[in-house]
Amino acid sequence: MSDLTPSAAGAPVLVGCSHGTDSVAGRAAIRSIVEGVRRAQPTLDVREAFVDVQTPEVADVVADSLTDAGAAVVVPLLLSAGFHVHVDIAQAVAPDGACASGALGPDPRLVAVLVDRLNAAGAGPGDAVVLAAAGSSDARAAEAVEEVAAGLRAAWPHGAVVVGYGAGATPSVPDAVATARTLGERVVIASYLLAPGFFHDRLLAAGADVVTEPLAPDDRLVEIVVDRYRSGAAALTRGHAGAGRP
Incomplete structure (x- = not known):
């Protein structure tokens, strides 16, 4: 660079x-x-x-x-x-x-980081993925997350990808985990967060089998x-x- x-x-x-x-x-x-x-x-x-x-x-x-x-x-x-x-x-x-x-975001490089985090967490065929974002009441933020989700679906052919939000938008992460239970053998939350903290702690308690690490560093x-x-x-x-x- x-x-x-x-x-x-x-x-x-x-x-x-x-x-x-x-x-x-x-x-x-x-x-x-x-x-x-x-x-x-x-x-x-x-x-x-x-x-x-x-x-x-x-x-x-x-x-x-x-x-x-x-x-x-x-x-x-x-x-x-x-x-x-x-x-x-x-x-x-x-x-x-x-x-x-x-x-x-959205940016294809963020999708690439998410894929790397999923691989590092041991996700694979048969797992359903919940792309978990912090959430916002601003509809433009949700549109951006959905664009990233579309990119992740294209880059992750191993199973279903659904979206969940920590706050401000629906479905909630626990609701998305419940939906994912019907779509895969395990549920893996792909943490669409930059860093550990309040929202990542909530992901750890959302009922998934695996939660990936945040994106940074x-x-x-x-x-x-x-x-x-x-x-x-x-x-x-x-x-x-x-x-x-x-």
Whole structure:
């Protein structure tokens, strides 16, 4: 992965914005993405921000980045674009010189990570898979998850794939597990979460036979973040109308 610029001068700050979590392991997993971007793009100013639980808040990091560098691209470290992307992050990038990229998903590389996690967990022929996402009341987030589910069905020919949500959408993960029981010998939850924490703990208690590990850490997540940043930086350079909106 090549550097974006010969030096950091003039490049927008990359603000990696995650939800925030009380989980020590969850914080480490998200930090692995941010640190991976720093290693992959050593000339780039990469800063971390949050929409809840942790600080600094994304609006404050954007404001500081505009003061320091004159431009900032917020990359949501979120798998789907729900309330936090369309409201919290969108408000944070309202000032001139700031914009937000889309969420990390959907993306074929996320499907590839899910397949690797399923293989690592020992899933195989005869197992029914529940793609388990955090969930959102925003219908656009569910559409993004369904796109990933379609990709996983194409990439995982060993059994049925159904979708379940931790909150904000239906079916719930336990209901999806119950449906999957009628479709396979075992039920394997494919954790469509970036990191351990509250929602992953709920997956472990949802009644499946196997639960895969979350997606982070993984170098493909770093690649997606860099690609999202490039798109946002290009929009700022073009002065694209509406570039501040995710």
